[in-house]
Amino acid sequence: MGTKEDDSGGAPSQRDRINHMPGAGTARAEAISAGRHEMLTDTLRKQIKSLAERGLKRPRIGADALCEALLRQGVDVFFGFPGGVLLPLYDVLGDYPELRHILVRHEQGAAHAADGYARACGRVGVCLGTSGPGATNLVTGIGNAMLDSVPMVALTGNVVSSLLGKDAFQEIDITGITLPCTKHNYLVRDPNDIPRVVAEAFHIAATGRPGPVHIDMTKDALMGACTAEHPDTLDLPGFKPNFEGNYRQIKLAAQEIARAERPVILAGHGVLISDAVDEMRELAEKAQIPVAHTLLGVGAIDETHPLSLGWVGMHGWKHVNKAIQSADLLIALGMRFDDRVTGHVPTFAPYARIIHVDIDPAEIGKNVAVEVPIVGDVKRVLTALLPMVPAVEPERRAAYLQELAEWRLESEKTPWHGSGSWRNGQLSADFVVCRIGEASSHDATIVADVGQNQMWTARYAGFRRPNSHISSGGLGTMGFGLPAAMGAAIGRPDKETWAIVGDGGLQMTSQELMTLVQDHIPVKIALLDNHKLGMIRQWQELVYAGNYHSSHLLGPDWVKLAEAYGVAAFRATTPEEVDTAIAAARAVDGPALVHFLIAEEQNIFPMMPAGKGLSDLLEEQFEEPKL
Amino acid sequence: MSATDSTPAGSAPRPAPAHTAPPPRALPGHGESHRHVLVAIVLNKPGVLNRVASLMRARNFNIESLSVSHTDQPEVSRMTITLRGDDVAVEQAAKQLYRLIDVLKVQDVTEDPIVEHEIALIKVRADERNRGEVLTIAEMYKAKVVDLAAESLIVEATGTEPEVDALIALLRGFGIKELVRSGTVVMSRGAGSIEEAVKR
Numbered sequence: 144m145g146t147k148e149d150d151s152g153g154a155p156s157q158r159d160r161i162n163h164m165p166g167a168g169t170a171r172a173e174a175i176s177a178g179r180h181e182m183l184t185d186t187l188r189k190q191i192k193s194l195a196e197r198g199l200k201r202p203r204i205g206a207d208a209l210c211e212a213l214l215r216q217g218v219d220v221f222f223g224f225p226g227g228v229l230l231p232l233y234d235v236l237g238d239y240p241e242l243r244h245i246l247v248r249h250e251q252g253a254a255h256a257a258d259g260y261a262r263a264c265g266r267v268g269v270c271l272g273t274s275g276p277g278a279t280n281l282v283t284g285i286g287n288a289m290l291d292s293v294p295m296v297a298l299t300g301n302v303v304s305s306l307l308g309k310d311a312f313q314e315i316d317i318t319g320i321t322l323p324c325t326k327h328n329y330l331v332r333d334p335n336d337i338p339r340v341v342a343e344a345f346h347i348a349a350t351g352r353p354g355p356v357h358i359d360m361t362k363d364a365l366m367g368a369c370t371a372e373h374p375d376t377l378d379l380p381g382f383k384p385n386f387e388g389n390y391r392q393i394k395l396a397a398q399e400i401a402r403a404e405r406p407v408i409l410a411g412h413g414v415l416i417s418d419a420v421d422e423m424r425e426l427a428e429k430a431q432i433p434v435a436h437t438l439l440g441v442g443a444i445d446e447t448h449p450l451s452l453g454w455v456g457m458h459g460w461k462h463v464n465k466a467i468q469s470a471d472l473l474i475a476l477g478m479r480f481d482d483r484v485t486g487h488v489p490t491f492a493p494y495a496r497i498i499h500v501d502i503d504p505a506e507i508g509k510n511v512a513v514e515v516p517i518v519g520d521v522k523r524v525l526t527a528l529l530p531m532v533p534a535v536e537p538e539r540r541a542a543y544l545q546e547l548a549e550w551r552l553e554s555e556k557t558p559w560h561g562s563g564s565w566r567n568g569q570l571s572a573d574f575v576v577c578r579i580g581e582a583s584s585h586d587a588t589i590v591a592d593v594g595q596n597q598m599w600t601a602r603y604a605g606f607r608r609p610n611s612h613i614s615s616g617g618l619g620t621m622g623f624g625l626p627a628a629m630g631a632a633i634g635r636p637d638k639e640t641w642a643i644v645g646d647g648g649l650q651m652t653s654q655e656l657m658t659l660v661q662d663h664i665p666v667k668i669a670l671l672d673n674h675k676l677g678m679i680r681q682w683q684e685l686v687y688a689g690n691y692h693s694s695h696l697l698g699p700d701w702v703k704l705a706e707a708y709g710v711a712a713f714r715a716t717t718p719e720e721v722d723t724a725i726a727a728a729r730a731v732d733g734p735a736l737v738h739f740l741i742a743e744e745q746n747i748f749p750m751m752p753a754g755k756g757l758s759d760l761l762e763e764q765f766e767e768p769k770l
Numbered sequence: 771m772s773a774t775d776s777t778p779a780g781s782a783p784r785p786a787p788a789h790t791a792p793p794p795r796a797l798p799g800h801g802e803s804h805r806h807v808l809v810a811i812v813l814n815k816p817g818v819l820n821r822v823a824s825l826m827r828a829r830n831f832n833i834e835s836l837s838v839s840h841t842d843q844p845e846v847s848r849m850t851i852t853l854r855g856d857d858v859a860v861e862q863a864a865k866q867l868y869r870l871i872d873v874l875k876v877q878d879v880t881e882d883p884i885v886e887h888e889i890a891l892i893k894v895r896a897d898e899r900n901r902g903e904v905l906t907i908a909e910m911y912k913a914k915v916v917d918l919a920a921e922s923l924i925v926e927a928t929g930t931e932p933e934v935d936a937l938i939a940l941l942r943g944f945g946i947k948e949l950v951r952s953g954t955v956v957m958s959r960g961a962g963s964i965e966e967a968v969k970r
Contacts, residue, residue: 323828327871381813381874489794505865512796
């Protein structure tokens with residue numbers, strides 16, 4: 144086992160905390176939040192040009208109303224794939240050059256791209272598919288957005304309304320299919336309903352706990368004449384999210400925090416969604432509370448912040464899980480106590496009282512009973528809570544924070560924790576991920592696929608900026624990485640975008656390489672190729688006695704494949720080649736792929752076996768090589 | 771769950787990590803299960819019943835009965851849902867229902883003073899030999915005979931679920947040819963109104 148310097152080739156470690164300044168490196172997402180609001184007001188101020196103003200003499204049809212409605216919502220780009228019933232829309236799309244349409248190669252790619260776009264820039268992502276197979280292909284991406292609370296509007300066409308229910312060509316009951324995996328859905332048969340439905344859909348998708356809304360439009364709704372104006376007000380009596388937390392409950396929370404000796408903040412996706420990153424950091428600093436985060440909460444706090452603990456859960460850091468298990472107070476912000484976070488609930492955080500802030504009342508008490516439930520927007524609740532919380536002198540927490548620091552040291556003592564460095568001269572995935580983080584100055588948007596690559600990304604890339612980490616958490620959709628990165632790159636064109644994917648996931652959606660080329664989307668792809676379905680293989684090794692069935696998979700010659708698509712491609716097989724390959728990919732003006740041939744049997748540790756608790760982590764057992 | 775069980779500030783010292791094992795954290799929804807009655811006021815739109823039914827299935831709640839009807843407001847419908855579960859699980863079901871955009875109000879009225887009724891039509895095998903016996907039983911349960919044929923009659927019974935259950939149990943001895951139950955409908959006693967709360 145070498146030292147840290149040996150392993151990283153003398154480069155600074157990604158967890159270096161020397162010369163740290165609080166908050167340094169946290170590129171505040173002012174641009175995004177400012178952009179988000181300006182976008183909407185700008186669009187509302189800027190009158191959407193009517194057909195006449197565009198110099199067109201044809202009558203206004205449903206498809207025109209749809210384009211106008213999208214523009215009014217501030218949509219500038221959407222991802223879609225045409226089909227028979229969508230042709231009326233594609234026929235008028237050229238009259239709306241402000242609406243950029245990205246032609247994907249598979250509708251699943253459109254949904255994931257809309258998802259990645261929404262997560263990267265905070266605006267509603269839009270995807271489009273035709274009736275029948277086009278619509279069903281969107282479903283995986285819609286479900287993914289549902290479980291991760293991503294604002295999305297999915298548009299589909301359907302057969303003419305007179306054929307509905309007749310098993311017409313490419314007809315399927317798509318609203319029936321998306322009903323359980325959307326926040327809401329609509330079937331529109333009348334062109335005059337389009338303006339209202341689109342306005343409602345965007346409001347529902349982005350307000351409260353975000354989620355996908357599906358609008359299915361029959362071909363005659365898209366083709367028919369439309370006279371309806373766009374509504375200025377919405378009538379949704381059953382949709383009233385509660386933003387402000389209950390005052391009494393917030394006061395109780397402040398009392399709990401004042402009395403706690405071993406508090407831990409658990410930051411989830413909600414902290415990023417509600418843009419509460421600053422408020423949470425202020426709370427942490429004021430009351431000297433260490434901050435742990437969930438998989439989707441990565442980026443909620445700059446990982447180099449002295450109070451940042453790290454990632455909790457099944458593949459989280461051991462010291463973080465230990466901190467949760469010994470805490471006397473958990474302040475859970477915008478997270479939902481997923482089973483990957485809690486493990487076995489009866490043994491989860493056994494000494495802790497829990498404050499749970501979430502905007503969705505149904506999340507409170509769903510998986511874990513809590514002492515102080517607060518239903519509200521994390522940002523507003525924290526804004527109300529902050530003045531009530533007494534400031535804590537660092538001395539009061541010195542012993543506690545010191546203990547956590549010691550645990551951390553122990554947890555991180557192996558240079559590449561969990562991988563045992565690279566063995567047999569092979570490349571170690573965590574090293575690759577770390578070098579990508581370093582090369583992009585921890586400022587790139589990094590999109591993971593699903594599986595081991597996702598866990599390595601969350602652990603080792605080193606995130607400092609909110610919304611710089613995009614990962615399919617709830618649904619765990621393999622194939623998410625590349626298309627989501629496509630959307631993320633369009634959502635934040637000012638940031639470098641990396642997709643860190645495995646060879647299994649990339650083979651599910653590799654066709655989008657062509658989209659990258661056709662639409663000049665500069666995504667850099669880091670392919671961690673172990674010729675395995677790595678996470679499956681790991682479970683087979685550890686849980687199923689090494690019965691490796693169907694986890695070994697062949698892949699194409701990735702460099703040749705990428706080049707066949709017109710994507711610049713590089714290969715790295717040894718640690719020495721890693722930095723060169725990353726630099727070469729970054730130098731390309733456009734998409735690029737780096738094929739990293741990593742160790743075939745590398746595991747991700749620690750690992751909480753299914754059904755076990757946070758205290759029962761499996762750790763790597765390996766022989767220390769003699770130096 | 772409730773906010774009231776938190777101790778006031780400055781009282782008992784915090785439980786420090788001890789070497790004795792703490793009691794296991796309670797799993798929500800695993801308490802004692804009993805019957806609950808939920809009233810849901812929903813928008814009168816196509817597909818709402820499907821949304822409610824689909825949600826209850828997907829969230830693993832077992833509906834015992836569900837009855838839907840119009841209200842005095844044309845844009846609003848009313849559902850009465852009976853289901854079994856512990857208090858936390860049923861509260862979770864109500865919260866999940868609130869997530870549906872078309873649901874305006876959900877109330878668990880199990881513990882409230884309510885009038886609770888369901889109607890059952892029971893086609894019983896009965897001829898001139900035992901018809902009198904069936905009629906006596908029906909009378910005892912304040913049920914009406916609404917159809918009479920040579921070898922059968924239809925009893926219309928109203929009452930709470932246990933009352934209707936009891937009558938059915940008695941009639942089973944004669945042979946039940948057909949049975950239909952409306953599912954429970956309820957209304958709170960007194961001047962209060964669930965629907966008024968959502969009137970626009």
